[in-house]
Amino acid sequence: MARLVPSSLRTRLALTFGIGTSLVLLVALSLLYVALDRQLDAAVDADLTGRADDLLAGILARDPGAVRGDPMAQLYAADGTPVASATALGGRVLLPPDQVRAVGPEPVRIVLLLTVRPGETPERVRLLARPVGRDGEILAVGQPLSTVEGAGDRQLIVLAVATPVLIAALCVLGWLLVRAALRPVDRLTREAAAISTLDSDRRLPAVAGDDEIARLAATLDGMLARLAVAFARERAFVDDAGHELRTPIAIMRGEIDLALQAVDDPEEVRRSLSAAQRQAARLGRLAEDMLLLARERAGALGVLRAPVDLTDLAHAEARALGPVTDLTIEVHGDPVITDADADRMRQVLANLAANSAAAGARTARVTVGTDGTDVRIEWADDGSGFPPDLLDRAFERFVRGDPARTAPTGAGLGLSIVRAVVTAHDGTAELRNGPPLGGAVVTVRLPAT
Structure with missing residues (x-):
């Protein structure tokens, strides 16, 4: 059939x-x-x-x-x-x-x-x-x-002769109309088949009018534009990732070569291996961060929700992160309990602390509270804040501020991970400069339980 x-x-x-x-x-x-x-x-x-x-x-x-x-x-x-x-x-x-x-x-x-x-x-x-x-x-x-x-018989004969002729004429007319209506579709099909991933700037031909086919062509052309932006971002991500991976790998190779050349000097070997170990740890963190972002992009970043007191969690992380980042971290707010992944929220606070320390901040303030139907966590520091040209894209991957004002050790993935984790919790993240400490301010909002 x-x-x-x-x-x-x-x-x-x-x-x-x-x-x-x-x-x-x-x-x-x-x-x-x-x-x-x-x-x-x-x-x-x-x-x-x-x-x-x-x-x-x-x-x-x-x-x-x-x-x-x-x-x-x-x-x-x-x-x-x-x-x-x-x-x-x-x-x-x-x-x-x-x-x-x-x-x-x-x-x-x-x-x-x-x-x-x-x-x-x-x-x-x-x-x-x-x-x-x-x-x-x-x-x-x-x-x-x-x-x-x-007269009726003659009329019937006329109709019997004219009907096949009219049917044939209508079929031919229908074929011509359909061919004319689908001609733009053939053009779009051939052009779309000719576009490859290397033709990121190539677009579909415009179809005149405002009918369904013209709207389809405009929609497909817009989709190609969005795909071109996505491909450009992915290529930039690969380029940036390669650049970030190349530096610690080169340092590790150099330190290992120094250790091999100084086998008779145990102190030099120890220093070289310690430096290589630090670079290996940096590679491990970078790989974990990139894997987390890749899962978030694929919609596979899972969170294990359970009742968490965010204020108590912030106090605990402030005590743990202060000595490591050389920050004085203050926590304010009443107990606020919501369903969240405690480990992921610790990762958010750790990345915010690392970002503040890299910006030269000495004090950070964490304020936990409720904002209508949302739970709000506000992280503020007294650092130099976000550069004005980075406020709109600070959450993007591999975006870093002026090297003269920030530490060169980061890969520019901290705030990207913050937004990825918050998005996985069905929340939002915003950033600005200003009060209460005059530096950077990152506000995280999560749905209240």
């Missing part, structure tokens, strides 16, 4: 159009034939009624030649005996006595098979029989149907 259905959309549309229009045309022509046939029948009935009225007026006026001068008429007595007959009938009787007696007060229309002319084959005749209104007499007026039926 599937093989009988054409694979081409153009063919399917043209075939559907042809079948649909053919059915509509056949129904319309059939209705036209029926309507014309009824009009012909109505014309015969109108002619019979008019002739009967004229003959009735003549009969009531005692005109004996009224019936004899009609092409096909007879006047019957109440018992069915012909009283007057049209000369053209040549003595033939239109209605037998039993049918004459069956005529009531209302006119009767019947069709009989009669021999109109001597020697000819019988033909169908329509008769109108009606009472005259005196002594029970009945008037019958007839009309042969050969002319009407011949």
Whole structure:
């Protein structure tokens, strides 16, 4: 069955159009034939009624030649005996006595098979029989149907010849219309097939108008633009990641080479191996950060939600992070309990502390509270703040501030990880400069339990 259905959309549309229009045309022509046939029948009935009225007026006026001068008429007595007959009938009787007696007060229309002319084959005749209104007499007026039926047959022949021609013309017209309508789709298909990942700036041809195909072309073109931006970001990520990985790897190789050259000097070997160990730890952190961001991009960054007192967690992290980052961390706020991943929230606070320390801050303040239906964690420091040109993109990967004002050890992934973790909690993160300590301010909002 599937093989009988054409694979081409153009063919399917043209075939559907042809079948649909053919059915509509056949129904319309059939209705036209029926309507014309009824009009012909109505014309015969109108002619019979008019002739009967004229003959009735003549009969009531005692005109004996009224019936004899009609092409096909007879006047019957109440018992069915012909009283007057049209000369053209040549003595033939239109209605037998039993049918004459069956005529009531209302006119009767019947069709009989009669021999109109001597020697000819019988033909169908329509008769109108009606009472005259005196002594029970009945008037019958007839009309042969050969002319009407011949006109109907000719009409049927004309329709039988014209219908296939009209159907063929409509099918060709439908094919042309479908081909013209789908021509832009063919152009878009060929152009889209020719675009590769290397053609990041290539776009689809514009389609004139404001119909569905034009909107589809505009939508696909916008999608290509978004994909180009995404590809550019991914390429930048790979380039930045390669740059960040190259530096510690080069340092590790250099330190290992120094250790191999100084095997007779244990102190030099220890210093070289310690430096290599620090770079290995830096590589490990960088790999973990990149893996976390990759999971977040794929929507696979999982969080294990459980009731957490964010204020208590902030106090604990302040005690742990202060000595490591050389920051004085103050925590303010009443206990606030919500469903969150405690380990991920510790990672958020650790990255914010590292960011503040890298900016030269000496004091940081953590304020925990509720903000309507959200839980708010505000991290503020007294450092140099975010450079104005970085405020709009500080959450992007591998974005770092001025090296003269920040430590060169970071990879620029801390705030990206903060936003990734907060987003995984269905929250938001914002940043600004200013009060309460005059430096950077990062505000995290999480849904309240």
